Each structure stands twice: as structure tokens, then as C-alpha cells.
Amino acid sequence: MAEPTGILVLGEINKGNLHPTVLELLAAGKTLARGLSQKLSLGLAGPSLDQPAKDGIAHGADTIYTATHQLLEQPHLDLLLAAWTQICRTANPAVILIARTTAGRDLAPRLAARLNVGLAQDCLEVKLDDSTKRLVAHRPIYGGNAVAAVSPKGTPQIAAVRPKAYDPLPADPSRHGETINVAVNLDPSMAKTKLVQRNEEQTGGVRLDTARIVISGGRGLGGPEPFKKLDEIAKILGAAVGASRAAVDAGWVPPAMQVGLTGKTITPELYITVAISGASQHMAGCSGAKVLVAINKDADANIFKEARYGVVGDWQKILPSFTETLRELVK
Numbered sequence: 400m401a402e403p404t405g406i407l408v409l410g411e412i413n414k415g416n417l418h419p420t421v422l423e424l425l426a427a428g429k430t431l432a433r434g435l436s437q438k439l440s441l442g443l444a445g446p447s448l449d450q451p452a453k454d455g456i457a458h459g460a461d462t463i464y465t466a467t468h469q470l471l472e473q474p475h476l477d478l479l480l481a482a483w484t485q486i487c488r489t490a491n492p493a494v495i496l497i498a499r500t501t502a503g504r505d506l507a508p509r510l511a512a513r514l515n516v517g518l519a520q521d522c523l524e525v526k527l528d529d530s531t532k533r534l535v536a537h538r539p540i541y542g543g544n545a546v547a548a549v550s551p552k553g554t555p556q557i558a559a560v561r562p563k564a565y566d567p568l569p570a571d572p573s574r575h576g577e578t579i580n581v582a583v584n585l586d587p588s589m590a591k592t593k594l595v596q597r598n599e600e601q602t603g604g605v606r607l608d609t610a611r612i613v614i615s616g617g618r619g620l621g622g623p624e625p626f627k628k629l630d631e632i633a634k635i636l637g638a639a640v641g642a643s644r645a646a647v648d649a650g651w652v653p654p655a656m657q658v659g660l661t662g663k664t665i666t667p668e669l670y671i672t673v674a675i676s677g678a679s680q681h682m683a684g685c686s687g688a689k690v691l692v693a694i695n696k697d698a699d700a701n702i703f704k705e706a707r708y709g710v711v712g713d714w715q716k717i718l719p720s721f722t723e724t725l726r727e728l729v730k
């Protein structure tokens with residue numbers, strides 16, 4: 400068998416288009432491919448892949464491997480896994496990048512098992528070792544209190560990369576690439592589970608994971624009612640509202656609003672925290688925020704070590720004038 404070569408991104412399709420994480424992985428993969436002087440490929444599986452393939456090339460892929468099959472119309476992980484495995488065997492890459500989305504968390508370990516190789520999970524960064532040119536991935540350990548550098552065993556090396564860890568490259572529609580069709584034999588009996596119902600989360604306002612501004616509340620708010628005050632500020636700023644796990648665990652807000660290690664990763668330009676202590680597990684989900692503003696009554700709270708601007712005081716006294724000032728400023 401030929402020597403494994405190149406970087407392969409396995410891309411998810413969402414409603415007929417590339418999932419946003421694919422563009423992030425292509426940016427990460429491009430740097431690795433340059434470091435190896437090898438090609439960057441994108442593997443796609445779905446019922447119709449013409450547009451996603453074009454978008455993949457515009458965003459940096461040199462080659463697209465397409466596994467087109469009508470049974471992939473419904474999101475079915477067993478069938479997607481079979482298609483991805485076939486793409487990997489055809490492409491024979493040195494490195495595979497997968498997004499650690501809900502589907503990616505399920506698919507990455509199963510793919511690694513099928514290919515009989517190791518996997519680096521939940522990676523914040525992927526690099527090449529200077530001397531061996533093997534993949535080295537940085538991933539949080541001990542609940543986000545430390546970062547480990549790991550190099551998955553075997554080839555291909557697989558890394559599941561956390562969403563939002565990389566910024567997409569700008570699209571270049573003038574780029575050209577090659578598309579290779581991969582034949583896949585899929586059969587409905589390969590699906591070990593059945594999709595019974597799909598409930599789409601209804602987000603009234605701005606999406607937390609893509610918002611430019613986020614304001615989050617913590618346990619120090621004392622209950623669900625004060626989150627309405629955060630909603631008010633969010634409306635003025637066009638922001639999304641998030642929460643710490645303590646606020647979610649207390650049942651004040653839904654789990655979809657949780658920011659952190661076991662919640663959403665956010666990378667807003669402005670992140671405002673209200674009555675959040677700044678535990679490492681919370682910070683693990685917002686370390687990509689450009690500017691952090693913290694309101695907390697405890698001057699020694701960890702959040703102030705991370706914040707660019709801090710207000711020490713009781714949120715009940717600070718928020719009314721803060722809200723009014725913002726209202727005036729955006730008029």
C-alpha cells in the first residue's frame with residue numbers, strides 16, 4: 400500500500416451546506432498541509448454534494464472526496480461512519496481532522512477503532528512536531544486546569560478539534576481543485592438505530608455560539624428572574640445570553656445556554672459576565688473572547704485575572720445604570 404500522505408478533513412453537511420466547523424478545520428488543515436508540503440483534502444458524504452464541494456475548494460481544499468448516496472439524506476451516524484471509513488481508505492491520509500461536534504464526538508472514536516489507530520479528543524490546537532513531522536494536539540485535561548500535548552499512535556493520526564478553535568480562511572472562488580467520487584455501498588440494515596423524532600432548539604434571539612457579543616449570568620444572580628435583566632441588555636447590544644453551569648444546574652436557564660468545558664465554546668468580540676466567579680471550567684469555553692468585562696462583588700474572584708475591564712460591586716446596584724448608559728450610547 401502507498402505511503403499515507405496529506406491531511407484529510409472529514410466534513411459534516413448541515414441542510415445541504417458545509418457545517419461551519421468544516422471551514423475552521425480547513426484553516427487548521429491548511430497550516431498542517433503546508434508544514435508537510437502535502438495536499439489538503441476534504442471528505443464529504445451526503446445525498447447531493449456539488450455546492451459543498453465547491454465551497455470546500457474555495458476555502459482551501461485541494462481535493463474533495465465525495466461519497467454521494469440518497470440514504471445519507473437523513474442524518475444517520477452508522478451510515479455516515481461507513482461512508483467516512485470508505486473515504487479514509489480511498490484517500491489514505493497521514494492526518495484526519497474531525498470537528499468535535501455532537502456527531503463528531505460519536506463518530507471520531509468509532510472511526511479510529513475501525514482504522515485501528517489512536518485518537519486525540521477535544522483538541523484546542525493541532526501542530527506538527529518539528530523533528531518527526533507527526534501530529535501533536537493540545538487538549539485540556541483535569542477539568543480544564545491543564546493542557547496536554549498528545550500525539551495519537553498509528554497512521555492516520557486522528558484529531559477531533561473543538562469548534563471555534565480556528566478562524567476560517569476567507570473564501571477564494573477562483574481556486575480550483577479535483578473531485579474524486581468514492582463508491583459506497585450503503586444499506587438501510589447497516590443502521591443500528593432509528594431516528595424517531597427531531598426537535599430543533601428554538602432560539603428566539605442571537606445564537607450563542609456565533610454571537611459577536613455575549614452576556615452571561617452566574618450563581619451570584621440568585622435565581623432565574625435576574626436573567627430578564629441580562630435579556631434586556633442583550634436586546635440593546637444585539638447580544639446572546641449565556642450562563643455558568645451553576646446557573647444551569649440550578650434550573651434557572653436551559654442547558655443550551657451553558658458556556659464552558661461541558662457547555663458551549665464561544666469566541667465573541669465582547670464577553671460580559673455578571674456574578675460569575677471565573678472557574679477554569681467556565682473559562683475553558685470563553686478563552687477565545689477578545690474582550691472580557693466582569694461584574695462581581697468579590698475583588699479576589701478569579702474572573703478578574705482574565706478580564707480586561709472589571710467592576711467590583713453588587714450587580715443589583717451596577718446593572719440599572721449600566722443598562723441605561725448602554726441605551727443612551729446606542730441611540
Ligand SMILES: Cc1cc2nc3c(=O)[nH]c(=O)nc-3n(C[C@H](O)[C@H](O)[C@H](O)COP(=O)(O)OP(=O)(O)OC[C@H]3O[C@@H](n4cnc5c(N)ncnc54)[C@H](O)[C@@H]3O)c2cc1C
Pocket residue numbers: 542616617618619620642643644645646657658659660661662663673674675676677678679680681684694695696697700712713714715
Ligand atoms: C468536569 C466539570 C465540568 C464543568 N463544566 C463547566 C462548564 O462548562 N461551565 C461552567 O460555567 N462551569 C462548569 N463547571 C463548574 C465550575 O467548576 C463552577 O462550579 C461554576 O462555573 C461556577 O459557576 P458560577 O461562577 O456561576 O458560581 P460561583 O462559583 O458560585 O460564583 C458566583 C460568583 O458570583 C459572585 N456574586 C455573588 N453575589 C453577587 C452579587 N450580588 N453581585 C455581584 N457578584 C456576586 C460571587 O462573588 C462569585 O464570584 C464544571 C465543573 C466540573 C467539575
